Amino acid sequence: MFEPRFSRAAQRLEADDADLWQVHTEAMARHANGEDVIVMSVGDPDLPTIDPIIENAVTSLYRGRTHYSPGMGEPALRKKIAEIETEASGKPTTSDEVIIFPGATNAIYSVLRCLLDSDSELLITEPTYVGYQGIFKTIGCTIVSVPTIIEDGFAIDVDAIVAAVTPATRVVLLNTPGNPSGNVIAGDDLARLAEFTRARDIWLVCDEVYSMLTFEKPHVSARRAADNLDNVIIVDGLSKSHSMTGWRLGWVVAPENAIPTLLNFTSATVFGCSQFIQDAAAFALENDAEYIAAIRQEYRKRRDYAVGRISSINGLQCHLPDAGMFLMLDVSNIAQDGESFARQLLDEVNVSVLPGSGFGEQTLHHVRLSLTHDVEVLASAFDRIETMISGD
Template sequence: MKYSNLVERLQGRRTTAWEIHHAAQQAAARGEDVIVLSVGDPDFGTPEVIVERAVAALRAGDTHYTTIMGREPLREAIAREHAKSSGRAVGKENVMLCAGAQNGVFVSSLCLCEAGDEVLVPEPMYLTYEAAIRASGATLVPVPVDPSRGFHLDCDALAAAVTPRTRAIFFATPCNPTGAVMPREDLERIAEIAKAHDLWVVSDEVYADLTFEREHVSIGALEGMAERTVTLGSLSKSHAMAGWRLGWAIAPETLVGHFGRLALCMLYGLPGFIQQAALTALENRAQIAADMRELYRRRRDIVYERLNGVPGLRCLLPEAGMFMMIDVRDTGLDTHEFTWQLFKAQKVSVLDASAFGETASGYVRLGFVVDEPRLVEACERIAAFARQRAG
């Protein structure tokens, strides 16, 4: 039987990076003593106040179709919270709900790009960006960054990558996998490039509430950028709601209308009880996000203290998020060998970061997604493996 070319465009090297994670899940299901650090799904549950709102909504019968774009009270709440955190006033007409930021990237690609277009994406980049962009027929053009500068963007390299076919710039700040937070001056330079060449910008800001030392700045709030920017947000990381699949896109009203036509075909609206839970999440955002941020900061410091300086390992201290990049080149193994040998020897799964882009070759990504005693044990296992390699 023949399949659509779209199937092939959605398949790529980056999407195979999850194989080690699936192997770890299967081993855990068999009862093996596995520590899974290969995905951004934390060990703790969604805060009780959010869960109870969803349960009450279910019991009250909120199980019917909802509006395609999302209910107005929730869209209004998202607009208020975005204005509060970014300084950019938006209305509910600029907001559409989506099934997490990944869905937002996919929808943005289909609405903004077409065959023959080029999309500039700083790498390392999140794994599904490539498939989402290729689905539109556009070509992803990676823009390498310098690991020695903490994986921060070289804006001159970005400007040099623009061609007459360039249609958009996609990026994440804070970045998954690196934890880098774009400083204001870099965002201002990107804004200049976008305005000079009439480009769209898609800014994935899922980790905005989880910054540590550096301030998060939303590029859509910069002068002249609101009309050409899609800002993606989510409750997955800041509220431990990864499995609830609720995110949003903030964009010009006309573009949001186009998003809605895609949503009609793809989702037909998100469940009402989840939207009610999201309202409660936003009502308690300040405290919940602060608690999450402190938890991840503490876990980050635990990993850095125990692994940085171990023979063969060099850790990059992330500025945000729930991941750490670790340089393993001095172990003498490439990252694919390192991740699989570590898993077989110590039953700890981390991700080969080269899947996020060639810039990250030689690095693995470790998630702060287990409790602190288990995280300490994972560090001890990784250190033992690295010392054995160095010895």
């Protein structure tokens, strides 16, 4: 009888986060059953990829753009990203510093896999994007988690990060604008961390996938804030900004000292991204000014609506997110914890939200709401939340 044996990495991945997704999984099942569930527990934009991008991809497919692509990515797309990154950073950026990946998740995995060993320490801030956990487990490194300052809108605490660094720290991973907090990290904080980490031979990796979805406060890229880019790597992508989650398109901008290593890794594991998707991505980035303005406006409208409703419901509190499509709702005054609130909300009024425990200890009494519905649906969701809280 064959006894299947799996690698330690695969075993580490065996889910112990089923509890976190229980409410969501159940909500999806009810939804599939035709029940009137409002799903606010995932971050997949409700807005469709716009037609011109789809048409571009289709044309590209018919043009025969269906073959292997270079490991670094298609030159036209990398050139466009280099232009965007030059503007975002205020520093000349060339295509040689840009590598394309099939989504930011794969980009982050590849970067961390290239920088960390299982005996390395990775320093992150909390609340932490839940999708990193699988990557961390695969790598098997030690995770050191540093709380943010919730009262200050989830601002990072640079002193606490500096104090948490040890000789084993190899990478500080930041996420700005942040998921789930919606916090935009201040340029001064990024600059201080970039300088500190460089002096200690530590990489600063910054996930900036919400960079285009900011509201009042502008996004500051780690590459803009840092004086020296030797140790700074940023990740971005099209999933959120262009409602292109299913296209799987992300990129890394890294100093030239890291490019050969990253290229070796992605060549060995991905072997190039789809040509037609990269064509459509270059087209999207060339022609997105109006679209991005509209999408920002839409998320801002939703955020303002949600925050307005929350402030009128006794017992609920939240900070105004600076960016992105999420809102962290503090339920500490009315529920035992985020998990029980999420459970009750689904059971009683068919709204699903994600318990804050998935993002770390600090947000046990929060739930994350995804603003991936138009205001009419959000209105109905908040009516239901109000009904549940008032016990009517």
